[in-house]
Amino acid sequence: MFRAVVTAAAAVALVIGGAAPATAAPSSVPGAPTSVRVTGAADSATVTWGRPGSGAKVTGWRVTVSPAEQQPDGGVDRLPATARSDRFGDLTASTTYTFSVRAVGSRGAGKAVSVRYTAPGSVRTVQSLYALDGTGSVVRFPVSGTGAPTTIAPNGAGFTADDVGDVFVPSGDRTSIVMYPAGGAAPRTVATGLHLGADLRSDVAGNLYWVDSSTGAITKLPVTGAAPRAIIPSAGTGWAVGRDGTVSAVTFGRAGADSTVVSVSPSGARTTRSFPETGYRVFAGVLADGHGNLYLNYTATGASGASGWVLLAAGSSTLTAADDRLAFDYAATTTRSLLIAKSAEWCAAPADSSPTGCSADKTITSVVSRNADGSVAERVTSGVKAQGRGLWIGAADEAGDLFIDVRAGATPGLWRLDAAGGVAQRLSAGAFTRLLVI
Template sequence: MYRAVLTVAATAALVIGGVTPAVAAPSSRLPGAPTSVQVSGSGDGAAVTWSPPRSGATPTGWRVTVSPNTNQPAHGVDRLPASARSDRFGWIRAGVTYSFSVRATTSRGTGPEVRVRYTAPRSTTVAQSLFALDGAGALVRYPASGTAAPRTVTTAGAGYTADDVGNVFVPSTDRTAILLHPAGGGAARVLATGLHLTPDLRSDVAGNLYWVDSVSGAITKLGLKGGSVTTVLPSSGTAWTVGRDGTVSAFTTTSNGGTVVTASPQGTVRTRTVAAANGTPIGYFAGLLADGKGTLYVSYRAFGGSFYYGWWSLAAGSSTLQQVDTRLAYQYSATNDSSLVLGQSAEWCAAIAEQWPPNPCVADHTVTHLWSQDASGATKDVATSGVLARPNGLWLGAADTAGDLFVDAESGLWRIPAAGGAAQRLSTAQWSRLLVI
């Protein structure tokens, strides 16, 4: 789960920076400088386009970079095939000036770079969308604002994921191919074949796709920019997740922690043995989520009869699980780019007490708190109303960048606004695999 679905261009701008010319004519053994380099932006993304050099060796690839590269996969460096003529970067922040460079590459070396600059307008807003599967397996897209009608993307959406521009990717029925449903609508096309898929595709902000190979059990990646299929980690462990920044983590759990194997966007693999600060057992592993900054959130069900599902955070690079210090509640849970977001009930009863005769515990299930904690540990709590939490259990929803929480309650699909106040019901039907991007 991550996170992590459609970025609609709310504001667009075109800024063509001063092209940095080659200081000296390149050797004919190397490619020349790319031509017609431009950058355009919309929402929280920017797209760079170019044409081939007019001189020098024929390129065998391209190296495209962005600076500053905060939150960018692979530190903002993309290596693309020779056929590429464009590249897109997400996580572009309003008011920040970015420099993009493009240079042609060959086995003998790289040609001169051309740079362009882009500043995202401070007025830029990003409209996201909620994706969900209905009871028949159809994939439906809602606007995250909840103010417009939903649209069916495909009637066979099991195992889907999506990228930041709204393209949807779905495993084929025989699990050997990935189908691409374009953001703008139209017929689906086959993106890749000859695969061993499980019905659980995931993605990062760069648009790379990930799955567990059904034959080898390895976490596998299809680089949409590079176009190649590679093994990221040899095993998915007890559970696995992909952060929006492209960090892939496999967690093999024990009652007091476990082992986390992490692959960075650059491919560096690190293994950590993790445990709670005091080393004592925590409970039964229940679920794993990630934000876009390298933080993992691990859910454990408490020992005994309470059936309370709590959260523990594991900071990037840390080996110590820190308990997420919040109130006892029935709750819905999700992560966005920066935070763990919880919709929590007014009251709570341990499962054993709910069944205790002759006077069982009765609690108010109304979600009255929208609570969040970011990677630094800072928390926020706002009042809300209108939707009932499900009983004790791990109930995963989806959260957008603003902090709105989307949940599948027993009464249907709901949006709990980040600003608090009354929740908004989007549908009376039941939904699964919620995803916002």
């Protein structure tokens, strides 16, 4: 992740055993890579290597990590022949990882060379909040709530960012993707000849996704540099990308028809599920966490216009309630949780839309966290009033801070609801959209 990292000691290069010598391989396959090294800090590690000293021509590289928990594509990265490094994020503290690098040729793969790295046992990391400001520029805020925002890219409609802070923006004609590097280097085009919509998304590994404006298919641009490819033929009514790289398309049923969910795992495994539509609610949006869980927002038909969130757990075809009471709310997901900021009171649709407005108290008084393991926690907050009825999506950091954009009402602006609770903090009185924390 793009983070200011605080550790007890500076990050150092670590070569912890397992580095095999570069021995000759049969001429039909490449030899073993040379100078394989691993360096790391906090929850990420970078593996570097050199070309083999013998063997067939290298056409690509296969880099693996073990254990592979929380890693996209089962911990296997396939890189082009020009690659000389690979980065792995979301590592678990105090865990020893083995990284293996193998050269691939037209007739097979050569000998692997492995190195090991142990993630630090205690680190503190700080993520960043990205958003579109009123001018359409991508800006970055510290999630701590202190410090002015930094402008990253102009004309950023549809932007996303990867886990190291590189920002990706669709070009104005929607045929190219432009990257603004985290380190501040000049922007560069990373893909052309595309049919983009104004909605790029990414996963923890840095793979990019969008809905092809010509075919309607969810399309993936692998971080490895491979060509983009369609992974789900249709985005359905709504789609989501989990932090782990699981991509899901939901087609909500109408008039009593079942709803369907097509999901593709990081390894490429495809599953299709269905769940019955009750006929009294209309689904409006979908969020994903990093464990394959989907959270669906709905609005009930009829005069009340009640709305809420339901959970479709990984591998399940049964919907369960994700919140416990009606409220004006704002929602976001982290790797492991759904966070919902909820108002003190709620009122029916006719009252909310009347000329005199709704008399209910719209003050956000609590943030409910529903975790992937099923546990639920709630914290008390104050200081900001909800805008009203609607599907309002915010963003959250892994510490549990929730960021929301209130566009109208008594307390407009960009707000931070601290993970510890307490009075909400207004980061800016301006209008911001497309909130994203990495």
